[in-house]
Amino acid sequence: MAAVRVLHEIKVSPFPSLPSQPPQTLSFLDCIWLRNSQMVERLFFFDFPHPTSHFIEHNLPIFTKSLSLTLHHFYPLAGSIRPSPDSDDQFEIAYEEGDSVTITVAEFAGDDFRNISGHQPRNFKKLRLLVPKPAKTFSGSEFPAISIQITLFPNQGLCIGFAISHAACDGSGSMQFIRSWADACRSTEPTLHSISPPFLDRSIIIDPCNMRRKIFKMAHKLNEMYEKNLKKQDPLPVFDPRLVSATFSLSKYQIERLKERVQAKGAKEGKPSFHISAFSVTCAYVWSCLVRARGYDNEINQCFGCVVDWRKRMKPPIPSNYFGNCLGNFLTELKAGEVAGKDGIEVAAMEIGKSIDGLQGRDVVEVLESAFNTYLEMMGSRLLTVAGSPKLRVYEVDFGWGRPVKVEITSIGETGAMSLAESRKEKGGMEIGLVLSEEEMNKFGMNYATALLDL
Structure with missing residues (x-):
């Protein structure tokens, strides 16, 4: 039976010591993610052919030292997210002197490292054992920004698990932190000045239409409708033993063939040119197979949605190292017969491409208001969303043991999303992650493999 044995819990504060900082009010782009205190969970698996004692004695000291230096720049992650005392509809992220991040160090027993970090369907309940639990005790609606767990598989490998509040930062921000920490950890003598600081000023996100208030007004209604829609889709609880996680891949060649097919169909039907990318055809392929x-x-009705990094799209653009949320999104809808039909992949890819093209030149407030209204209209539809992005370059993270052998997003078990990352094996390829019941995963896998035969 698989189990995790906790060895240590270590509190790591920013170093050099940092005095209390003024609380930062969450922007309206942050507040969107406050629903149910959403955490994004990522697991990084690394080869580590050493006993647990070797990690504790030789690696853990530099691991914690480099984290403390990184937290000096990324201090909001050591703090907490809480309601603002000055307003009924504002939240803030606050760091006070002495705040810390807890690292849980654990040892895994009951499964092989190669098996649990593989691509084949694996028991999702076992993977969840590697996800960090909130180590802090908070009162009321206050919650931590991050939790970290290092799980050792003696003489085989290790897994670093992150649970980061989506209200604290988006994927770009969280990966900026993780890469900064990894770079510092890999250095023989990490220093504060060797770590590139993020841009922390959330006031750069202007809210001219008071979107924050609109978001809070709609939140209750959206939550009710979301829960109702989720029950219709009959998802299994995340600890249900029937759930499995699996990873699928598309090679660069297969992606290019998909793009050619989509382009050919568009030309045959005399449709105007539209966005055809590795992202759009990969998502269409998975959507159709599912x-x-x-x-x-x-x-x-079937609905597909995805968030889009808006840093460069803001007017004026904001710094690429902005640490917070800066995401717009799009939604598109088709009938199941259209998505699953003979040309379903091509039809879905064209719809996704048109939706992406439709974002050009638009303001993020306009896009979000439109998305909220569209989402309410589509609540009866079956919704597939995307977590992660190949642009986040998760396989470039190196703490000193080389690139990860695998990266997983386990929070898709609760959201029903597909995860997406760049391929570890080849430039231009894609990795897709899903969490489904074993029966549904087998059906999906058969459809996925069959459709590949046509490429």
Whole structure:
């Protein structure tokens, strides 16, 4: 039976010591993610052919030292997210002197490292053992920004698990922190000045239309409708033993063939040129295979949505190292028969491409308001969203043991999203992660493999 044995819990504060900092009010782009205190969970698996004692004695000291230096620049992560005492509809992220991040060091027993970090369907309940739990005790609606767990597989490997509040930062921000820490850890003599600081000023996100107030007004309604829609989709609880996690891949060649097929269909139908990318065809491929696997009635509405980094799209653009949320999004809808049909991949890719093109030149407030309204209208649809992005370059993270052998996003078990990352094996390829029941995963895998034969 798989189990995790906790060896140490270590509190790490910023170093050099940092006095209390003025609380930062969460922007309206942060507040969107306050629902249920959403945490984004990522697992990084690394080869580590040494006993646990070797890590504790030789690696843990530099691990904690480099984290403390990194937290000096990324101090909001050592703090907490809480309601603002000055307003009924504002939240803030606050760091007070002495605040810390807790690292849980644990040892895993009951499964092989190669198996649990593989691509094949694996028991999701076991993977969840590697996800850090909030180590701090908070009162009321206050919650931590980050939790970290290092799980050792003696003489095989290790896993570094992160649970980061989406209200604290988006994927770009969290990966900026993780890469900064990894770079410092890999250095023989890390110093504060060798770590590139993030841009922390959240006041750069202007809210001219009072979107924050609108978000809070809509939050209750959206939560009710979201829960109702989730029950319709009949998801299994994240600890249900029938759930499995699996990773699928598309090579650069397969992606290029998909793009050619989409382009050919668009030209045949005389449609105007639209956005055709590795992202759009990969998402269309997964969406089509999943709808086929689930065997929906042809008239059932299917919805696909994804967030988009808005840093460069802001007017004026904001710094690329902005630490917070700066995301717009898009939604598109088709009938199940269209997505699962003979040309379903091409049809889905064209719809996704048109939606992405439709974002050009638009203001993020306009995009979000439109998305909220569209989401309410589409609540009866089956929704597939995306977590992660190949642009985050998760396989470039190196703490000193080389690149990860695998990276997983486990929070998709609760959201029903697909995860997306760049391929570890080849430039231009993609990795896709899903968490489904074992029966549904087998059906999806068959559809996925069958469709590849046509490429």
